[in-house]
Amino acid sequence: MKYYDKLIFELSVPGRVGYSLPKNKFENYNVEDIDNNLKRESGLELPSVGELDVVRHYTNLSQMNFGVDTGFYPLGSCTMKYNPKINEEICSMPQFAAMHPLQPVECAQGALEIYYNLAKSLAAISGLSEFTLNPFAGAHGELTGLMIMRQYHILRGDFNRTKVIVPDSAHGTNPASAAVAGLEIIEVKSTPGGTISIEDLKPLLDNTIAGIMMTNPNTLGIFESEIPQIAELVHAAGGLLYYDGANLNPMLGKCRPGDMGFDIMHINLHKSFSTPHGGGGPGCGPVGVRAGLEDLLPAPHVRKNAQGQFFIENCDSSFGSVSQYFGNFGVMLRAYTYILSLGKENIKYVGPLSVLNANYVKESLKDCYELPIEGVCKHEFVFDGLKDKSTGVTTLDVAKRLLDYGYHAPTIYFPLLFHQAIMIEPTETESKETLDAFINVMKTVAREASENPDIVKSAPHNTPITRVDELKAAKQPVLKFGDF
Numbered sequence: 001m002k003y004y005d006k007l008i009f010e011l012s013v014p015g016r017v018g019y020s021l022p023k024n025k026f027e028n029y030n031v032e033d034i035d036n037n038l039k040r041e042s043g044l045e046l047p048s049v050g051e052l053d054v055v056r057h058y059t060n061l062s063q064m065n066f067g068v069d070t071g072f073y074p075l076g077s078c079t080m081k082y083n084p085k086i087n088e089e090i091c092s093m094p095q096f097a098a099m100h101p102l103q104p105v106e107c108a109q110g111a112l113e114i115y116y117n118l119a120k121s122l123a124a125i126s127g128l129s130e131f132t133l134n135p136f137a138g139a140h141g142e143l144t145g146l147m148i149m150r151q152y153h154i155l156r157g158d159f160n161r162t163k164v165i166v167p168d169s170a171h172g173t174n175p176a177s178a179a180v181a182g183l184e185i186i187e188v189k190s191t192p193g194g195t196i197s198i199e200d201l202k203p204l205l206d207n208t209i210a211g212i213m214m215t216n217p218n219t220l221g222i223f224e225s226e227i228p229q230i231a232e233l234v235h236a237a238g239g240l241l242y243y244d245g246a247n248l249n250p251m252l253g254k255c256r257p258g259d260m261g262f263d264i265m266h267i268n269l270h271k272s273f274s275t276p277h278g279g280g281g282p283g284c285g286p287v288g289v290r291a292g293l294e295d296l297l298p299a300p301h302v303r304k305n306a307q308g309q310f311f312i313e314n315c316d317s318s319f320g321s322v323s324q325y326f327g328n329f330g331v332m333l334r335a336y337t338y339i340l341s342l343g344k345e346n347i348k349y350v351g352p353l354s355v356l357n358a359n360y361v362k363e364s365l366k367d368c369y370e371l372p373i374e375g376v377c378k379h380e381f382v383f384d385g386l387k388d389k390s391t392g393v394t395t396l397d398v399a400k401r402l403l404d405y406g407y408h409a410p411t412i413y414f415p416l417l418f419h420q421a422i423m424i425e426p427t428e429t430e431s432k433e434t435l436d437a438f439i440n441v442m443k444t445v446a447r448e449a450s451e452n453p454d455i456v457k458s459a460p461h462n463t464p465i466t467r468v469d470e471l472k473a474a475k476q477p478v479l480k481f482g483d484f
Ligand SMILES: *Cc1c(COP(=O)(O)O)cnc(C)c1O
Pocket: 077, 078, 137, 138, 139, 140, 171, 173, 174, 215, 219, 244, 246, 247, 268, 283, 285
């Protein structure tokens, strides 16, 4: 063990410091004036270490994790593993970074303009009428969108519409958001081809249906080609169509949810528009609606008057607000920077490139991994484990072995339609060389699984922490230093 592999508390030497603080500006302040229950009773338990110890400790810790800046990330249903550095540069400009949410609108015109323009850009990209950028995440966008759906029916006096149809391939947040929104979930099964079955859908459509939640392409990466008919049926039954646009990249430049008949949708800026994703956020899940539903969007809204000035408005017919102020402005700024960096002329390549990359990886690997649904996929696809299952190597083992070769694991055991699901999404931003190297490693792991299965079953071997007992980690987590 290297000296710096020790934990920072173990490096502590009494009396050692790594800082020099400026002279106390408050030295004339009377300590007696501080309320007793605000005073600390004992010293802070911090390690006494030098500056280099601290820098090396955190830098080494940062390298024990995996990130987009250190390697390829084939994770499926988590589009966009690209965080351009220009986004960070724009965000750290003091004009943005030092803003206060209560700043008067006269001196926040620039920020309001960015909010307004980003909402307009998303409306143009998705073919809907108007967007709110206030929700903090994809799931939060879903909840907001479903509350809009409920509000739509309630305002029409249609109080019986309390059920929402969700396909069995849906992301887990869909039924969860529907439940939080107080809706009852009706599951519709996928066909063997991975799309929604119109025959199964038809009998579900009655006057208790609030709407349907769909992801298109769905989480199997398959385009729901029957969507015009589904839209017609659901609308004819009085329901609305909700579009889960968390992963919008395969559509960019090719087609728009608004044109397919969707009424409400959310987009994950932290997936499809280059803002950092994972590690718990912050995120942004803008929600858009078709013409006629704009008043149902949650407040506050940013509007522009005839003189070109921006102002803030609350709207009575919405159900209130879903966030403090306007949501995560830093995330919006990054997404807007990304959209402007690409421009209209380049954004149209995003969809085709993400589809090309996914199909290239799929076709290159389908001799070693079981491909349950043949045909052209969109931005992602799903294998059902290894083709050769005779040695008992599972999807989990494959995922762990990839870590040894320096790759993040794909999404595994989701969607739930297959026992050994491996969901891969390379995204539009990776080069052919990166994809080829990944394909080679996936083939190597498949070969190892047949010829030397133990090395795969006991992987990973090269990571700071090797195979963990996942059940124990979930049931008895060690959450603080003293518990080791
Ligand atoms: C990621 C994802 C979500 C949820 O987004 P969060 O920001 O994680 O809440 C919803 N639907 C799909 C299809 C997703 O991939």
